[in-house]
Amino acid sequence: MLLASSASMFIYGCNVYDDLYNWIGIGIASLNSIVSILKANGIIPAETIVNAVLGALNAVRGAIDEYKSTSPPPVGTIAKIETALKDAVDQFTAFLRSISFSSAAGLFSLIAGLVQIILSTIAGFQNRLPVIAKAANLQISSGLAIAAQTIGVQIVPKQRTVRAFKKDYNAQLDNGPSHDVIVPKSAYLHISLFERLP
DSSP states (O other): OHHHHHHTTOSOSSOHHHHHHHHHHHHHHHHHHHHHHHHHTTOOOOHHHHHHHHHHHHHHHHHHHHHHSSSSOOTTHHHHHHHHHHHHHHHHHHHHHTOOOTTOHHHHHHHHHHHHHHHHHHHHHHHHSTTSOOOSOEEEEEEEEETTEEEEEEEOOOOOOHHHHHHHHHHHHTTTGGGTOOOOGGGSOOOOHHHHOO
16 A cells, blocks of 8 residues: 555656646646635636636546557547647646736746746656657746736746655745735645655
């Protein structure tokens, strides 16, 4: 039981498709976390755009289900996974563009940092897929406006364990109070007992 629980602490292992499939739940939890922070700070994101991000993440899951449905995998399913991942990235950036931060620079900084963690993890998965061109980095323009300026968010691919992802994410949340941002306790990703072990 201990070995099985310890194995679940890792995002990446021998099979990128299983690892990515298992990460989707964390990605969804992260999106819900961001929505809760926005609401706590007086910003209500459009339900349609939030659902679009959720749909894109679930489409990745669906593409992996199709890939694993038969052996050998159906022709074109790896490309479907790649396309679904790209759509997830596109939907996250559209989600950011839909939010009006006005003069809330601290809130923007916190949310941008959280999205960087999410997208750099997705980019890490992209680099492990066999048909993905290995790019040195992925440049994503968030389209967020602060003081009438659009700020680009650079995303550097990074492979993370589940524990590392949660710790990086929660550490970013810890910066909220110093930026006068309300961070609900529910926004933090749960770290299990096994994930707390050194």
